[in-house]
Amino acid sequence: MTARERRNFARVTDAMVAPIPPLPPARDTDASAAFERSLRAAPRLNALALRAAFVLVGAGLRREPLLKLVRSLAHLHYYGDARVMRTLGYDADAVVARAAEVRAR
Amino acid sequence: MSERTVTADACVIGTGAGGAPVAALLQEAGWRVAILEEGERHEPAAMTARPRDMMPRLYRDGGQLATLGNPPIVLPLGRGIGGTTLVNSGTCFRTPPRVLDRWRTDLGLDLDLDAEFALVEEAIGVREVPPELAGRNARLVKEGADRLGLSAGYLQRNARGCVGSGVCAFGCPTGAKQHAGQVWIPRAERAGATTLTGARARRIVVERGRVREVHATTSNGGVRVRAQTVIVAAGALLTPGLLRRNGLGAASGRLGRNLSIHPASAARALYDEIVDPWAGVPQSVYVDELAADGIMLEGISGPPDQAAMSTPRAGAEHRDLMLAARRTGSFGVMVSDTARGSVRSVAGRMVVRYDLHPDDAERFRRGFELLARIFFAAGAREVIVPLDGVPTLRDGNVEPLRRCRVRPREISAMAFHPLGTARAGADPATSVVDPHLQLHGTPGVYVADGSVVPSSLGVNPQITIMALAARLARELSA
Numbered sequence: 001m002t003a004r005e006r007r008n009f010a011r012v013t014d015a016m017v018a019p020i021p022p023l024p025p026a027r028d029t030d031a032s033a034a035f036e037r038s039l040r041a042a043p044r045l046n047a048l049a050l051r052a053a054f055v056l057v058g059a060g061l062r063r064e065p066l067l068k069l070v071r072s073l074a075h076l077h078y079y080g081d082a083r084v085m086r087t088l089g090y091d092a093d094a095v096v097a098r099a100a101e102v103r104a105r
Numbered sequence: 106m107s108e109r110t111v112t113a114d115a116c117v118i119g120t121g122a123g124g125a126p127v128a129a130l131l132q133e134a135g136w137r138v139a140i141l142e143e144g145e146r147h148e149p150a151a152m153t154a155r156p157r158d159m160m161p162r163l164y165r166d167g168g169q170l171a172t173l174g175n176p177p178i179v180l181p182l183g184r185g186i187g188g189t190t191l192v193n194s195g196t197c198f199r200t201p202p203r204v205l206d207r208w209r210t211d212l213g214l215d216l217d218l219d220a221e222f223a224l225v226e227e228a229i230g231v232r233e234v235p236p237e238l239a240g241r242n243a244r245l246v247k248e249g250a251d252r253l254g255l256s257a258g259y260l261q262r263n264a265r266g267c268v269g270s271g272v273c274a275f276g277c278p279t280g281a282k283q284h285a286g287q288v289w290i291p292r293a294e295r296a297g298a299t300t301l302t303g304a305r306a307r308r309i310v311v312e313r314g315r316v317r318e319v320h321a322t323t324s325n326g327g328v329r330v331r332a333q334t335v336i337v338a339a340g341a342l343l344t345p346g347l348l349r350r351n352g353l354g355a356a357s358g359r360l361g362r363n364l365s366i367h368p369a370s371a372a373r374a375l376y377d378e379i380v381d382p383w384a385g386v387p388q389s390v391y392v393d394e395l396a397a398d399g400i401m402l403e404g405i406s407g408p409p410d411q412a413a414m415s416t417p418r419a420g421a422e423h424r425d426l427m428l429a430a431r432r433t434g435s436f437g438v439m440v441s442d443t444a445r446g447s448v449r450s451v452a453g454r455m456v457v458r459y460d461l462h463p464d465d466a467e468r469f470r471r472g473f474e475l476l477a478r479i480f481f482a483a484g485a486r487e488v489i490v491p492l493d494g495v496p497t498l499r500d501g502n503v504e505p506l507r508r509c510r511v512r513p514r515e516i517s518a519m520a521f522h523p524l525g526t527a528r529a530g531a532d533p534a535t536s537v538v539d540p541h542l543q544l545h546g547t548p549g550v551y552v553a554d555g556s557v558v559p560s561s562l563g564v565n566p567q568i569t570i571m572a573l574a575a576r577l578a579r580e581l582s583a
């Protein structure tokens with residue numbers, strides 16, 4: 001994504017998530033970097049369509065199927081941030097540490 | 106770039122619920138087996154318990170594969186050693202007797218799978234989820250169902266040493282889930298099988314009516330497997346494309362058709378108590394009160410990012426639900442679908458067409474109505490269902506859900522069990538493989554994955570697929 005797309009992604013994500021304390025704004029999370037990783041795993045056509053979807057919603061298009069897609073992706077990538085998940089009560093590091101102990105036994 | 110040649114008795118394409126057991130059992134019976142897997146190995150120590158970050162690593166197309174149709178339905182498939190069993194919930198059901206009866210009557214498929222069920226269940230450690238591992242989310246649903254006098258119980262799963270990490274669908278970090286890549290592939294390799302990862306099967310060479318070899322591409326060239334028996338087990342969405350590209354299996358016109366997907370969706374319940382829906386086995390309880398009507402309720406839950414993606418509502422309303430994530434439970438509705446879709450290749454890409462049937466939309470409504478009653482019986486303050494136009498339910502009132510008429514496009518669904526695209530049957534005019542899973546008219550080429558399962562099972566299919574694969578191995582090695 002370009003720098004402009006990243007800014008747009010953060011803006012759209014903030015609109016979808018509507019964060020208030022203790023939830024941080026999207027720019028203070030790793031949502032954008034994670035979205036780029038998801039784009040790299042997607043088929044090229046899908047990746048182009050997803051980038052375009054965020055641009056269109058950022059430009060004000062509000063068609064429901066498009067909005068549903070963008071909302072779902074924004075939620076996934078925002079709430080997957082480690083700090084956000086810990087704020088909500090989930091600690092992935094603790095799950096992984098316990099699993100390592102189990103494997104070692 | 107180089108090309109490697111491997112000589113084997115059998116070449117197995119795919120390492121999921123079908124390919125892995127047939128490979129292991131044939132090798133253990135004295136065959137020389139070469140296994141081709143497009144994905145890579147994923148070890149438990151590499152799992153991060155973060156769904157968002159695991160999806161691009163473990164899922165085909167980063168988990169973004171979806172149907173074209175009304176409504177679009179996400180179809181997550183695993184990619185790697187173990188196939189989709191790497192990312193399933195581990196739930197185990199034998200093929201329901203009513204389904205086996207229908208196959209016998211309608212398709213001439215007389216399958217006695219009891220010995221194979223026992224064999225695969227022993228191999229993958231199937232046992233009932235202990236209540237203490239189920240997590241509060243699932244136990245509340247069980248309590249609610251019990252209060253209403255409904256048929257419900259703890260599910261059977263394939264796990265050994267599970268501690269309830271809560272992320273079965275995103276890579277088990279303890280290695281407790283006994284998926285195909287954890288059990289069958291190591292067995293095959295210990296017995297001497299060769300596994301080639303990163304190898305995508307392209308050509309199945311058939312000469313003078315007999316299969317001769319398989320060509321696969323790899324990152325550094327290619328591999329040629331010379332074998333007199335080829336077992337295609339790339340899954341119900343990929344097997345048809347591979348066969349079609351090679352001019353195989355298309356005579357009946359059924360290849361790639363007859364796709365059932367077992368659509369699923371989830372509702373949420375807000376409780377006064379702490380539920381921590383990510384704690385415990387996500388799919389640990391079932392309610393089969395409406396199973397005869399093709400409706401199963403099964404647990405589904407996970408970390409906040411997974412929940413956020415599928416929680417209905419938007420903006421501040423969604424955020425407030427997420428801020429209450431520790432008190433929010435969730436549970437799934439799965440529908441044995443009557444609609445049939447298709448899969449084909451367009452410009453080298455897999456395209457899945459599927460329209461949800463209005464009768465199946467009504468099944469979702471009925472499932473959610475029952476689930477809402479259960480949630481309220483368990484003490485929920487609010488219930489949110491993913492049906493457009495249905496408001497948040499409060500005070501035990503399910504009337505808005507009972508009164509509404511749900512159209513397919515108003516449902517948010519996913520699907521996890523694609524089946525039927527190379528279906529088995531006695532009649533070559535209406536099926537792709539025969540009752541022994543051999544392609545009609547092509548000796549030596551077999552199919553052993555979900556594509557041979559002729560109809561929706563109404564339950565999770567991994568035991569059915571593994572049992573069919575075990576039966577194939579027994580017949581071939583007899």
